[in-house]
Amino acid sequence: xxxxxxxxxxxxxxxxxxxxxxxxxxxxxxxxxxxxxxxxxxxxxxxxxxxxxxxxxxxxxxxxxxxxxxxxxxxxxxxxxxxxxxxxxxxxxxxxxxxxxxxxxxxxxxxxxxxxxxxxxxxxxxxxx
Amino acid sequence: xxxxxxxxxxxxxxxxxxxxxxxxxxxxxxxxxxxxxxxxxxxxxxxxxxxxxxxxxxxxxxxxxxxxxxxxxxxxxxxxxxxxxxxxxxxxxxxxxxxxxxxxxxx
Numbered sequence: 001x002x003x004x005x006x007x008x009x010x011x012x013x014x015x016x017x018x019x020x021x022x023x024x025x026x027x028x029x030x031x032x033x034x035x036x037x038x039x040x041x042x043x044x045x046x047x048x049x050x051x052x053x054x055x056x057x058x059x060x061x062x063x064x065x066x067x068x069x070x071x072x073x074x075x076x077x078x079x080x081x082x083x084x085x086x087x088x089x090x091x092x093x094x095x096x097x098x099x100x101x102x103x104x105x106x107x108x109x110x111x112x113x114x115x116x117x118x119x120x121x122x123x124x125x126x127x128x129x
Numbered sequence: 130x131x132x133x134x135x136x137x138x139x140x141x142x143x144x145x146x147x148x149x150x151x152x153x154x155x156x157x158x159x160x161x162x163x164x165x166x167x168x169x170x171x172x173x174x175x176x177x178x179x180x181x182x183x184x185x186x187x188x189x190x191x192x193x194x195x196x197x198x199x200x201x202x203x204x205x206x207x208x209x210x211x212x213x214x215x216x217x218x219x220x221x222x223x224x225x226x227x228x229x230x231x232x233x234x235x236x
Contacts, residue, residue, distance in 0.1 A: 044216065044227055044228070044229050044230050045165075045173065045216055045218070045227040045230075046227070047224055047225040047226065047227070061223050061224075063224045064130075064224070097172055097173075102163070102175055102178055102184070103178065103182075103184075103185070105160075105178060105179035105182060107160075107179065108159070108160075112161055112179070112220060114161065114220035114221075114225060115163035115175060115178045115179075115218060115220050116163070116165075116173075116175060116218075117174075117175035117178075117184065118172075118174075118175075119172035119173055119174075120172060121171075121172055122172055
């Protein structure tokens with residue numbers, strides 16, 4: 001069974017830093033991209049960013065709202081992905097989920113898998129003074 | 130960025146009803162659309178991917194259709210466990226964006 005377990009959330013002051021972890025099991029982590037998605041209380045879902053596999057040069061991509069402040073990394077030997085969050089703002093307060101690409105669809109000649117399955121249980125980050 | 134607009138924002142229905150939720154993209158996204166179900170305090174769950182493919186383990190009462198800019202999620206006969214919030218997501222390109230959600234409530 002595929003499992004993703006986030007940890008590291010908590011209360012941090014504006015301008016502070018926090019590092020989230022996502023421990024993966026049940027699949028070949030080193031072959032998979034990993035994504036982070038967040039959700040403010042009572043609000044919708046916002047994609048934060050992703051990191052690809054070693055075979056794809058660990059390429060990263062970020063939402064504009066976090067680019068330059070957040071960094072996604074991974075440690076394949078530990079089956080763990082990370083989200084380093086710096087210069088935190090009150091608007092970064094949210095539950096942060098890690099997730100991975102779902103089953104690919106190759107019906108169009110090329111394969112896409114830019115949907116997310118499964119998701120971790122989430123970890124709450126609160127940015128407040 | 131591609132904007133995703135869902136309608137309605139909330140819908141009230143009864144067990145056994147057929148419900149349709151729509152999602153419109155601000156530009157064409159071919160068939161690269163997913164639907165998720167989220168219950169309070171829980172992570173989202175993938176229901177449909179590539180606009181119409183049913184995720185493994187998801188009941189067949191859920192179906193998706195559409196391509197380009199207009200998509201629908203249909204629940205053919207509502208069950209008590211289906212009352213939740215539903216989100217669409219465009220998977221065409223960065224940044225991946227979600228609709229604002231449709232809350233399905235019991236009438």
